[in-house]
Amino acid sequence: MTAPDPSFQEVLSARFADRLSTSLSLREQHGRGESHHVVALPDAVVFARDTADVADIVRLCAAHGIPIIPFGAGTSLEGHLAAVRGGLSLDLSRMNDxxxxxxxxxxxxxxxxxxxxxxxxxxxxxxxxxxxxxxxxxxxxxxxxxxxxxxxxxxxxxxxxxxxxxxxxxxxxxxxxxxxxxxxxxxxxxxxxxxxxxxxxxxxxxxxxxxxxxIPETIAAALCSFRSIDDAVNTAIAVAQLGIPVARMELMDRDLIAAVNAFSHLSLPVADTLAFEFHGSPAGVRDQVEAVADLVRDNGGHDFEWASAPEERNRLWKARHNAFYAVIAQRPGSRGWSSDVCVPISELSGCIDYTRGLLETCSVPAAILGHVGDGNYHVVFAVDPSNAVEMAEVADINKHMVERAITVGGTCTGEHGVGTGKAAYLRAEHGDAIDLMARIKRTIDPLDIMNPGKILPRA
Amino acid sequence: MTAPDPSFQEVLSARFADRLSTSLSLREQHGRGESHHVVALPDAVVFARDTADVADIVRLCAAHGIPIIPFGAGTSLEGHLAAVRGGLSLDLSRMNDxxxxxxxxxxxxxxxxxxxxxxxxxxxxxxxxxxxxxxxxxxxxxxxxxxxxxxxxxxxxxxxxxxxxxxxxxxxxxxxxxxxxxxxxxxxxxxxxxxxxxxxxxxxxxxxxxxxxxIPETIAAALCSFRSIDDAVNTAIAVAQLGIPVARMELMDRDLIAAVNAFSHLSLPVADTLAFEFHGSPAGVRDQVEAVADLVRDNGGHDFEWASAPEERNRLWKARHNAFYAVIAQRPGSRGWSSDVCVPISELSGCIDYTRGLLETCSVPAAILGHVGDGNYHVVFAVDPSNAVEMAEVADINKHMVERAITVGGTCTGEHGVGTGKAAYLRAEHGDAIDLMARIKRTIDPLDIMNPGKILPRA
The missing domain is CATH 3.30.465.10 (Uridine Diphospho-n-acetylenolpyruvylglucosamine Reductase; domain 3)
Structure with a gap:
């Protein structure tokens, strides 16, 4: 949208009045997610209140060939919000009924x-x-x-x-x-x-x-420290393979625990750690806890610490949720680069070992965490996007981690999505199925106005 | 394929030799499922052994515009196998590794x-x-x-x-x-x-x-009789709403129990019945059973009969699985017409009551059964497809049942699929989303050779 059609702007302004803005700060907020990706500003931001608003905006954009980038809370980690071809950021946050x-x-x-x-x-x-x-x-x-x-x-x-x-x-x-x-x-x-x-x-x-x-009748949570990340991961694999229906099973490596302690003012033992949550009937939870405690002991884990009061549990999960910010806080002024992959659980230990090896010589703060019950793990790096050398270094680590995941039958992203950040890996993962995705995209969005440049960049 | 291209047949014969057949009995077997739908014979049947075989067959059919109808075990209930435009039945049953x-x-x-x-x-x-x-x-x-x-x-x-x-x-x-x-x-x-x-x-x-x-550590099953189908359904709804993680929760109305007793030589109490199966740890199963037993009692259920030995359980589920044949067996020479719908669980009782009302005057044997934990239920009718009057009568009951399900936010089929039998209801259920489905179909199968006439019949 380098030379937006004046009639487009007029109609949009008339229809949306003060819900349309071209202010720089708003455009900057809408052109970036929470991660390291290059910011690309939309030309304007429009706020929709209902489905009819969205339909009107899309019809107008279609008539003028203007790209539309939907915006929710701005928490994207893979560059989904970048207006790579300009256009309109369609903010849905006021559609909150x-x-x-x-x-x-x-x-x-x-x-x-x-x-x-x-x-x-x-x-x-x-x-x-x-x-x-x-x-x-x-x-x-x-x-x-x-x-x-x-x-x-x-x-x-x-x-x-x-x-x-x-x-x-x-x-x-x-x-x-x-x-x-x-x-x-x-x-x-x-x-x-x-x-x-x-x-x-x-x-x-x-x-x-x-x-x-x-809400389950009984909820209990526990933290377990291990002597090595291998022991923690092997415990998680055993829990998954036995089909114990844990509600949460989260890995935090020792570097992450240190970062979380500092950021959230906690004093968790600095060790490779699994955090569990159990949901169910009282007897069902008791069974799960006993079965998991056995596996933790078998793998040399200790400090099976309990958090059964809701406040304790909330503090624990809040600290876990702030992991991304905890890593960034280790390096003031940095941005987070969070990459995620997901692999078959039998490959998890090997992939995490391999990733730890890649991180050993990494020049920026980094930590591993993951939803290991699903075989899904993340690495968070605290990067300076203006430093091309370290960005290339992290990109290389990311590339190796992703390629390893694809090689063992896994995926380049378990949950963050493709955006711009993982698009380069899709053909390695999906082969010719990419062409089928592209046909579907062309059929449904022949003008390529819907969040263009994401998932399947066109030539 | 009224006038198949001779070169098509020659190439197919040369490639598949004795795995290609035009025998009438084989074509008859491949042109029908297990239900009442009109049989439409394919022109030939070909047996594939691997993906490469299938790819060769499809390429050849694409080159000659020949329809292909995939065939597995022939258990379709909604006319999926009918070769409505002739063509080739592609039998995959030998691909069984x-x-x-x-x-x-x-x-x-x-x-x-x-x-x-x-x-x-x-x-x-x-x-x-x-x-x-x-x-x-x-x-x-x-x-x-x-x-x-x-x-x-x-x-x-x-x-x-x-x-x-x-x-x-x-x-x-x-x-x-x-x-x-x-x-x-x-x-x-x-x-x-x-x-x-x-x-x-x-x-x-x-x-x-x-x-x-x-395989779960503990498996238990139970049969509970109720004074009315309402009581049975209300019990199922309560179990679902409390989130009790039962593995199976099946409704069989009293007509079905009578049919099953006769067909499978059982002596179950002839009453509206729920059959449960519980999976889990010993304590987890105990919790589930106690919780369900309370709800059964609350709803006036009795005869909470146990089948904990594997042979007893297998006999129970085998009888349930033979329900379709049990209904047909009530009327020698008939075929089964099995229709299924799925509704939000709060609507289940009303929909089943309504369906019972429709069945009251029905002139052919019929019974209600269902996977009621999901809001999914079936009616099986024993019909004579050559009797236009009774076919119209059953079609009308089916129509009313399906329309009611769609009206309350449900679906015209929970699990049997659309085939030819439910195609007429898709627009009522999906509205303009049907047009999007049709665009996807045209993009992926522009020649309309893949099981044509199913789901989305072309004009």
Whole structure:
């Protein structure tokens, strides 16, 4: 959008008035996520209030060939928000109504801009919760668009399993509803799953119907220290292989624990650590805890520390969620580079060992953490994006980690998404299936106006 | 394929020799499923042994514009196998190798023609099982293609949740692999879920990588009789709403119990009945059983009969799986018409009441059964397809049941698929999203040779 059509701006201004802005600070906020990626500013930011607003904006952009980049909470880690070809940032954060909650059916419908914390505050009084927890207080629309998961996925699944249906504005401005409220359906192509993880490149998600869950009768959490990361990972593998239904099983390496202690004013033992959470009936939780404690002991773990009071648990998970900021805080002025891969669990130990080896000579602060029950782990680096030498160094480590994950049958991203950051790895991972993805993209978005340059950059 | 190109037949014969047949009996067997739908014979049947065979067949059919109807075990209930435009039935049943099992990663890869019973026999010695159980001994490829689920879905999910990746031959004969072996991925469009439930209309699934599970430490089953179907359904709703993680929760109405007693030589109390199965640790199962028993009592249920020995359990579930045949057996010479819908659980009681009302005046044997933990229920009718009056009567009941399900936010099919039987209801259920499905179909299969006339009949 180097030379925006004047009629486009006029119509947009007339329709959205003070909900349209070209202020530099707002454009800067909307052109970046939370990570190290190059910022590319949109030409303007527009705030939608409902699906009809979004449809109007998309129709107008389609008529003028203007790119649209949907924006939720701005917590992207892989460059999803960069306006690489200019265009309009479509901010959905004011679409934040919880439209409907059914305690009977354990489902709810929300506008895309509702955040996960807002939703859980809304549900708590009814004894309900929404389990998908990527750490960041992302919007539900953003989480659907990146197929988010996080700490509870080992028990409750990811956005893929917990979305029942979507309202989507297609690239021509038409509105479709994918799916209904039945728990399962065999009626036609799975459009819901097509838009989940499409990162706004096929349409804009405006409403989401979600499965929700009753707050478990009993919740317990525990922290276990190990002599080595191998021992911690092997414990996690054993828990997964025995099918013990833990709700959370998180790895934090000793470097991360040190960073978290400093950032969150804690005094956790500085060691490679697993954090568990157990959900269920009292007897069910007792069974799980005993089974896990045995495996921890078998692998030389100790300090099976309990956090059964809600405040203690919240403090623990808050510290875990702040891991990204804790690593960055070790180097004032730095930005975070968080890369994630996911591998078959039998390959997890080898991949993490390999990654630790890569990090040994790394010149910037870095730490490993992960949702190891799913075989998913992250490395967070604290980088100076203006330093080309260290950016190249980290890019090289990232490349080796990702290539190793793909080689063992894993994926270049378990939950952060592709954005611009992982696009280079898609063909290695998917082979010719990429061409099929590209055909679908061209069919649905022939003008390439929906978050262009993400997932499948066009030649 | 009224006038097949001679060069097509010559090339196919030369390549497949005695694996190609035009025998009438084979074509008849391949042109029908297990239900009442009109039989439409393919012109020939070809047996594939591997993905390369399938690719060769598809390339040849594409070059000559010949329709291809994939065939697994022939257990379709909605007319998926009818060669409505002639063409080739591509039989995958000889592609029955279990290619790989990983007990460590709890996954396996099978050729599409492996049946679920064959897979479970293969896994049993390693203490593993594959939970998706639609009743029929369908092939894994067929189950993926119809997004099958069945009795265990309430606990373990459907094919949608249990397939990690697919090998698919596209309509141009090219071969793609969707997904890898990671438990989750955010890397690109979810092609795996696009082919699951596509009923062979977008490509042919030749290999499937599945999640598998450890056989639970404790398994218990119970049968509970109720004074009315309402009491049974309300119990099921309460179990679902409390999130008690039952592995199976099946409704059988009193008419079905009578039919099953006669067919399977049992003497179950003739009453509206729920059958449960519980999986878990000993204490976990005890908790579940106590919680369910309370709810059964609250709803006036009795005869909480136990089947804890494996033989007893197997007899119970075998009888349940034979329900379709039990209903047909009430009327010698009849065929089964089995329709399924799935609704939000809060609507289940109302929908089943409504359906019971429709059945009161029905002139043919009929029974209600269902995977009520998911809100999914079936009606099985024993029909004489040559009797136009009764076929119209049953079609009308089916229509009312399906329309009611759609009206309350449910789906026209929870697990049987669309085929030809439910195609008329898709627009009522999905609205304009049907047009998006049709665009995807045209892009991927521009010649409309992949199981034409199913899901989305072209004008």
């Amino acid at each position: 919880v439209l409907r909650v059914s305690a009977e059916d354990l489902d709810c419908t929300v506008q895309a801009g509702v955040t996960r914390e807002q939703l859980n505050s809304h549900l708590r009084d009814q004894g309900l919760f929404f389990p998908i927890d990527p750490g960041a207080n992302a919007t539900i629309g953003g989480m659907a668009s990146t197929r988010a998961s996080g700490t509870n996925a080992v028990r409750y699944g990811t956005m893929r399993e917990n979305v029942l249906s979507l309202t989507v504005v297609l690239p021509d401005g038409s509105i479709v509803k994918t799916g209904g409220r039945a728990r399962k359906s065999a009626a036609g192509y799975d459009l819901t799953r097509l838009f989940i993880g499409a990162e706004g490149t096929l349409g804009i998600i405006t409403e989401v119907t979600l499965r929700i869950h009753g | 279990v290619l790989r099992v990983s007990a460590e990663d709890l996954d396996c890869t099978v050729q599409a023609g492996v049946t679920r019973e064959q897979l479970n026999s293969h896994l049993r010695d390693q203490g593993l099982f594959f939970p998706i159980d639609p009743g029929a001994n369908a092939t894994i490829g067929g189950m993926a293609s119809t997004r099958a689920s069945g009795t265990n879905a309430v606990r373990y999910g459907t094919m949608r949740e249990n397939v990690l990746s697919l090998t698919v031959v596209l309509p141009d004969g090219s071969i793609v692999k969707t997904g890898g072996r990671a438990r989750k991925s955010a890397a690109g469009y979810d092609l795996t879920r696009l082919f699951i439930g596509a009923e062979g209309t977008l490509g042919i699934i030749t290999e499937v990588t599945l999640r598998i599970h450890g």
